[in-house]
Amino acid sequence: MSIHTTATNPRVLLPPSSSVRSVFWRFPTFTLCSPANAPGSMLEYKHSPSSSPLVSTELRQYPTFLDARSEQGLSPSLITFCFRIWFNQLLLCLPSDMANWNNYLLCGIRKEMETGTLPEYVAQLMEELYLNYRNAVFQSGNPHAEHIVISNMSVALDRILLDVKKPFEFSPYHEAIREPFNYYTFVQNYIRPLINFRKSYVGNISLFHEMEERLKQGENVILISNHQTEADPVIISLLLENTCTHISETTIYVAGDRVVTDPLCKPFSMGRNLLCVYSKKHMNDVPELAEMKRRANTRSLKEMALLLRGGSKLIWIAASGGRDRPDPITNEWFPAPFDASAVDNMRRLVEHAGVPGHIYPLALLCHDIMPPPPQVEKEIGERRLISFQGAGLSVAPKTNFNEITASCEDPDKAKEVYAQALYDSVFRQYRVLKTAIHELQGLDASTPSVSLTQPWQLPK
Structure with a gap:
């Protein structure tokens, strides 16, 4: 049986046509x-x-x-x-x-x-x-x-x-379900046709290869990232599936409670590796549940600590605590500010894991594919607006907390400085992706610090 691919959607698997559609x-x-x-x-x-x-x-x-x-x-x-x-x-x-x-x-x-x-x-x-x-x-x-x-x-x-x-209940650490039904493959195939690969780019692909080598050596990697859509984990996976299979398939995503409770989102979440937490933004939506949510977050942090102690873990976290949203006046999209305490918690977990760990700043641009509601909503069940668009992903070199905060005598100030340094890196990468995708500069948008490629394209 021959398999066909399309230029706009590489690796769309389509058997030959048949007059019998069963x-x-x-x-x-x-x-x-x-x-x-x-x-x-x-x-x-x-x-x-x-x-x-x-x-x-x-x-x-x-x-x-x-x-x-x-x-x-x-x-x-x-x-x-x-x-x-x-x-x-x-x-x-x-x-x-x-x-x-x-x-x-x-x-x-x-x-x-x-x-x-x-x-x-x-x-x-x-x-x-x-x-x-x-x-x-x-x-x-x-x-x-x-x-x-x-x-x-x-x-x-x-x-x-x-x-x-038959509602599925997520555990604090959820591993992608691949049998008896393969939710991982299902989600990949569902989101792939929404990405315009001709107008999509990956920045600094060599650093993703560097991460894979560190993971193979038993070291941990943390991606401090902005967050734009419910489909972010799948988009990251799809942009890297041809060249960085290990990252594509094994990344663990820190996920807010909404993606594991919304009935339309749950089947897609079941196909990802997740550490399930309650977002600060929704901690007090129902005051009587706040204490339960805090206890659940404590259990998830313990699970994360255990995972990191085992080594070879790649964890992605949205440091803002939620999705980016456009400026209400200019309608411009940029990464939301990072929560310094969330960044510091991740840093300390990595340092106390007992195995080497590295923190990389990651930028993601894909909001047009499935934009969030304009404002944070309390109720579960948001509308899903969907579009066929390009997407961008970029990573910068790993950061060193001691080097960045060497001049800070106040520990609280050091936390803020480190989180801001990570944010600034993500922001700069995001601007390059925006120039490439939205300003139609393509690969010419590359800079000395962000080298854009399309790794799914075959060499000419």
Whole structure:
């Protein structure tokens, strides 16, 4: 089976087209009739010697459809939804049948809401997510856009529905779930079509290679970063997946409670390595829960300390405590100021781990892909605006606390000076990325301190 890639989205995995468009790939109840070339699926297929034709080993692991020889455990509405899609797809084996998928998926969401499986607000958010994702992927001009949307959104909606029915509880340290369903691959495939790789750049790729070498030697690496979207961890992973596989797959992200409680966000979070904390910005949203949140943060810090003592850990943290937001007057985007206490806590954890550790300032520009609400919201369930855009990632050389704060006699002043030095580095890198992406300077935006490349491009 040949695999095709697109210029705007490298590593989009698409089997050859076929006139038979079956949902058996998504609902393994019916894998008996699975075609060999279901178009638009973005998962990697593996041949199983015990079954023919090819069947996606990823999708046969759906917890929702385990023991699928019977209907036990499935809601009547879900059975109806699956069967309706299956039956109509058998009848509509013409290229034009893909247009009917919009109605199938939207009707499925509404049916689950009507039967009480989905709360109304979740159903509305799912419908909006589908429509916004579809529009964003079509912006890319990818000739396979329709197949990509149907394939990815079928899986996404199924995962969201499954979690609403059987909510997943995150532990203080959560490792990406790769089986029986591979959430890591699912998230990679979902976000990849939203990145315009032609207008995306990585700064100082050699430093990422340096980090990987340090990790292989048992040392720890901390990335002090700005934060722009819920998809930041995946975007970082995708920009590095061709050249820095270890960083792409093993980075641990310090995550706020919203990404592990929002029903639309949870399935995507399940595919990342996370240290779960409660953000200071939301600590007192519900006063009676503040003490519980503080205790939970203490447990997460202990987990982090244990991880660092083991060595070879790469941890990313948003030093501002939340996502960047545009200036309300100028609408300009820049990294939000860093919290000096958060930076200092990370530094002390690294120093007391008992193994060498290094802190690098990381800049990320990707807000157009999935911008946050203009203001911090207390309620869970924000709207997801989505767009096909370029993204940028850059890292600067590791920092040395003692060198930066040598002239500071006051410990509190030293904390502020160190955090500001990290922020200034991120800010400078961000300006270079902004010039490259938004001012359309591309690789010419490189400076002596930030060398831009597109590591996914093959050498000419």
